[in-house]
Each structure stands twice: as C-alpha cells, then as structure tokens.
Amino acid sequence: MDPIVNTNFTQVDWSEEVASAARQLISLAIREDVGDACDWTTRCLVPPEAQGSVAIVARQVGVVAGLTVVPLVLEEMGTLVEYRPAATDGDAIERGQTLATLSGSAADILTAERVFLNFLGRLSGIASLTRRYVDAVAGTRATVYDTRKTTPGWRMLEKYAVRCGGGLNHRLGLHRAVMIKDNHVALAAQEGLTLKHSIELVRENLATAGAKVEALEVEVDTLEQLEQVLAASPDIVLLDNMKLDELQRAVAMRDSLAPTVALEASGGVNLDTIGDIARTGVDRISVGALTHSAVALDVGLDWRGSPAAG
Known part of the structure; x- marks a missing residue:
C-alpha cells in the first residue's frame, strides 16, 4: 500500500445505530466461533487464574477503523479484560504501531482475540482503501x-x-x-x-x-x-x-x-x-x-x- 499522507480528517461519530448493528454481528461472530461449548484449547491449557497483557498492533500502513468494536466484543463475551485504546478510528497508522492494549484474564483474551481482530481487519481495510480514493481526488x-x-x-x-x-x-x-x-x-x-x-x-x-x-x-x-x-x-x-x-x-x-x-x-x-x-x-x-x-x-x-x- 502506498503511504497515506492525508491525516486531517475529523473524528467520526460512533452512533447508537452503528453500535446496535455491531452488537448483532458480534453476537453472531461469537456464536460461530465458540458455538454452544467453549474455547477448548484455552480451557485445556490456560489456568483460569492466569493473567496477561497484549497489544493490538498494525502490521501495515493504513487507516484504523473498528477500535470502537473491541470493547463491545469484550463486553458481549463477559470478559475480565481492561481495554485501553492508543489510537482513534479514522487515524492514519504506521506499520508496527500499537493501536490498543488489553490486560486481564489470559483465557478471556485468547478466546476473544480472533473475533475482535476480524472486525478490526475488515473495517480498517475499508477505511484504508477509502483514504486512497479520497487522496486521489484532493x-x-x-x-x-x-x-x-x-x-x-x-x-x-x-x-x-x-x-x-x-x-x-x-x-x-x-x-x-x-x-x-x-x-x-x-x-x-x-x-x-x-x-x-x-x-x-x-x-x-x-x-x-x-x-x-x-x-x-x-x-x-x-x-x-x-x-x-x-x-x-x-x-x-x-x-x-x-x-x-x-x-x-x-x-x-x-x-x-x-x-x-x-x-x-x-x-x-x-x-x-x-x-x-x-x-x-x-x-x-x-x-x-x-x-x-x-x-x-x-x-x-x-x-x-x-x-x-x-
């Protein structure tokens, strides 16, 4: 992806209408990943009391979107995890940049990981491609x-x-x-x-x-x-x-x-x-x-x- 130079965009409103749609998708995503059972890999290998700290990191240059979805995923899954954003949806981001950190139950983090990363990857891909088109008509x-x-x-x-x-x-x-x-x-x-x-x-x-x-x-x-x-x-x-x-x-x-x-x-x-x-x-x-x-x-x-x- 070409470098993205325009960063002067206003912060995007996260409306209740968008949040409601996100919650419906999150519920479906959890159901298809965990089913009516649990994350058996984590259940078998990670002690319930184990704690962990992780960073959500961009592997590419782009524009981030979907950080606002992450806490909704954690909430829907009933996790014991603290979420701290280090960027805002709509920000131009660099490769290797930390977008957010999570700390708390290691088991909860591991089980929720793929669900929130899927949302982040998909939405950030759209935002990044859109920014390239917007830059092209500057x-x-x-x-x-x-x-x-x-x-x-x-x-x-x-x-x-x-x-x-x-x-x-x-x-x-x-x-x-x-x-x-x-x-x-x-x-x-x-x-x-x-x-x-x-x-x-x-x-x-x-x-x-x-x-x-x-x-x-x-x-x-x-x-x-x-x-x-x-x-x-x-x-x-x-x-x-x-x-x-x-x-x-x-x-x-x-x-x-x-x-x-x-x-x-x-x-x-x-x-x-x-x-x-x-x-x-x-x-x-x-x-x-x-x-x-x-x-x-x-x-x-x-x-x-x-x-x-x-």
Whole structure:
C-alpha cells in the first residue's frame, strides 16, 4: 500500500445505530466461533487464574477503523479484560504501531482475540482503501461516496469504516432516499412515462404518503436523458459510465440549466481513473469497490506477558 499522507480528517461519530448493528454481528461472530461449548484449547491449557497483557498492533500502513468494536466484543463475551485504546478510528497508522492494549484474564483474551481482530481487519481495510480514493481526488470539488454494494448485515459498520477513511455515505438503504435507476426508467417507459414525469410521480407519491427522504436521485447514461432530467430539478443526477468528455459536457449543461443539481459520476471508477473523473467538475463520485473489494488490513496481537512483568 502506498503511504497515506492525508491525516486531517475529523473524528467520526460512533452512533447508537452503528453500535446496535455491531452488537448483532458480534453476537453472531461469537456464536460461530465458540458455538454452544467453549474455547477448548484455552480451557485445556490456560489456568483460569492466569493473567496477561497484549497489544493490538498494525502490521501495515493504513487507516484504523473498528477500535470502537473491541470493547463491545469484550463486553458481549463477559470478559475480565481492561481495554485501553492508543489510537482513534479514522487515524492514519504506521506499520508496527500499537493501536490498543488489553490486560486481564489470559483465557478471556485468547478466546476473544480472533473475533475482535476480524472486525478490526475488515473495517480498517475499508477505511484504508477509502483514504486512497479520497487522496486521489484532493484539490478537486469531488467527494467520494460509497454504494449499497455491502456485505449483507455489515452495511452500517462498512459505511462507518468509509467515513473513517474520509469518504461519505450514499443512501443507507432503499428506505432512506429515492434513486430512479435504469431498470426503473425502462419499466416507466413501458407505461408511457418520461423521465420528467417519473420524477413528478415520485414527488406526488412521497407527498401523499407524508414520507421524507434524504434525496431524490436519477440515473442517466446519455446527455439527452440528462437534459430531460435537469428540467425537473432532482437533488442529484447519477451519470452512469460516461466518458470524460461526456462528463465535462454534462457539467457544463448542469451549470447552464440547473446549477443547484449535484452531479455524481459512477462506473469504471478505480484508483487509476478517479483523478481524471474528478477533474471534469462533477460533485460526487460513487465507488462500489470501497466495500466490495477492500482487502482486510493486517492487524495482530502481540503477547507482552503478565501485567506484573510489564
């Protein structure tokens, strides 16, 4: 991984919504690791009274996310372990850096180890990859967004990790925002609805239901479609798989016809292309790879002996 130079990101809020999602996953993780029995290796080899001290250590350069999950794991497992963080979620970290220390029951530490390291590795991998994308658009107006291409059940935590990396969250679910995608457009066309009419119908139905959503977004893949959509002034228009010159023309069209509408580029976005895409003047770039292709960051546990021995 390339060195990560941007460290000037604000601390990410750890909401009760994220914590609740974490607790559900933690419960499942413990159940699949311990089952309805126990950690037999530790039970057979480690005396119940044995004490230990360990450090959670980064094996790679990256951005940490998931430290806030560790005490929840320890709590859920009923451990007799003291947790002391040495870093904060969202921090840029170096190889060999101590992220936290734990001390107390050696058996409890050993049994909980893999559960909390799995959370840390997965979430830090997402945060680290996100930071690379964010760094790649530095100096432009574009911001990096995730998508709904998340691991089932992990969405809240994975989107939290994206924020730790400096990215922003697209809609958290179908219930939070309206996005008229290509298949919606195709089905609407069968009913004789234009893009403009589809947007008007959505607004009418939301008003009738008394529903409030975060945004109304429409996906287009041609400049002709964009011109139609801009006439209805949605909050966001997603420009799907457009070439660089098309994106530039789309920005000019938006600036002329509906300057308050945000433009989002999507499709064909990777670390090699995102800089050029950002320089076209789009406001947002959505990247599914942040969550569906991130590789876990290598995080390990270093044994430091008994607390008395230091």
